[in-house]
Amino acid sequence: MGNVARLSIDRGIPSDLxxxxxxxxxxxxxxxDGCWTGEINHDPFLPLLLAAEHTSRLQLGTSIAVAFARNPMLVAQLGWDLNSYAQGRFILGLGTQVQAHIEKRFSMPWSHPDRRMREFVAAVHAIWDTWCNGERLSFEGEFYRHQLMTPMFTPEPQPHGVPKVFVSAVGDLMTRVAGEVGDGLIAHAFTTRRYLDEVTAPALQAGLDAAGRSRADVELSCPVFVVTGETEEQFAASAAAHRKQLAFYGSTPAYRKVLDLHGWGGLHEELHRLSRLGEWDTMATLLDDEVLETFAVVAELPDVAEALVRRCVGAIDRVLPGFPAGMSEAAIAAVLDEVRSRRATVNANADG
Incomplete structure (x- = not known):
């Protein structure tokens, strides 16, 4: 799996344009190294256009854009234009969302999400291949059909190639899809190191093997919760906030499999029951220190960099550390400088 030598450090970017x-x-x-937008209450693509305009080095990605709320042609066009404007720095991160949102919020069809995502990515690449090579567009799959592309609707050539495509996954089927067709995998924040090692890694490798690819062909991107603080009060507030967020995720049936792996299926059932009653504060009290430390890096400030690298090495290639609200930029910078120093040392040793 991943290694500290190529560990990228990313950050989220606001949706407020x-x-x-x-x-x-x-x-x-x-x-x-990069910044990401999510699709929650705002469009995920528009902020990246502005970010591209005001930066020159930063990689820019969607984490995630909801694939099934769109069609491959629209996504191919967005990806092409953003990557062209960003001069090759755009990463198209795609995810499925859940059935209720696709059908009831977006009024779009839902079925066989793993097969549909595999085909969605293949269709996007087929469209890009037509634009790059001038070949006739002829894609016909189980869910999508793209067979018309005339010169008027073909974008101008551009020298930056096509974006990398990352696929968001939690379960083993979608993780395998990421290994088959993606340039990267976006893991969910509600992920433990054990889950990455025992579920994600084998499923990703199975997809890579099926496609005749190697682990070096993909990047695994993962947010990591960080519980720390510059004061005892900030540390305690950070722990409380993360317990509440983790309790919310733990109440969601889609993420139960992560708790099940650790033998905490009963915790999910109780969290889910309380969530239906709106008992959000009570839910947080059910997460003891063992659960918190399994899902988050929990460390005093001087030890955060070492703990973060330990969480990532051998598993994660791109990390988005979730530092506590209110933590100073100076303190964050010190942590990240130490992580970069460790990365530079590994690279220097390899070169030597």
Whole structure:
């Protein structure tokens, strides 16, 4: 799996378009390798256009854009234009969302998500191949059919190639799809190191083997919760906030398999029951220190960098550390500088 030598450190970027230019410049100046947007209550693509305009080095990705709320042609066009404008720095991160949102919020069809995602990515690549090579568009699959592309609707050639495509996955079937057709896998924040090692890694490798690819062909991107603080009060507040967030994720049936792996299926059932009653504060009290430390890096500030590297090495290639709210940029910078120092040392030793 991944190694510290190629560990990229990423950060989220705000959805408020007015805040994007200054924040993107700041993230690049702070030495981050990439920034990501999510599709929650705003469009995930628009902020990246502004981020591309106001940066020159930072990689820019969607984590995630909801694939099934769109069709491959629309996504291919968005990806082509953003990658062209960003001069090759755009990463198209795609995810499925869950059935209720696809059908009831987006009014789009839902079926066989793993097969549909595999075909969605293949269709996007087929469209890009037509634009790159001038070959006739002829894609016909189980869910998508693209067979018309005239010169008027073909974008101008551009020298930056096509975006990398990352696929978001939790379960083994979608993880295998990422290994088959993706340039990367986006793991969910509600993931433990054991789950990465025992479930994600084998499923990803199975997909890579099926496609005749190697682990070096993909990047595994994963957010990591960080419980720490510059003061005892901040540490305690960080732990409380993360317990509450983890309790929310743990109440969701889609993520039960992570708890099941650790023998905590009963915890999911109780969290789910309480969530239906709206007992959000009570839910957080059910997560003891063992659960918190399994899902998050929990460390005093001087030890965070070492703990973060230990969580990532051998599993994660791109990490998005979730530092506590209110933690100073100076403290964050010190942690990340130490992580980068460890990465540089490994690379120097390899070169030597």
């Amino acid at each position: 007015n805040a994007v230019p200054a924040r993107a410049r700041e993230i690049e100046q702070q030495g981050y």
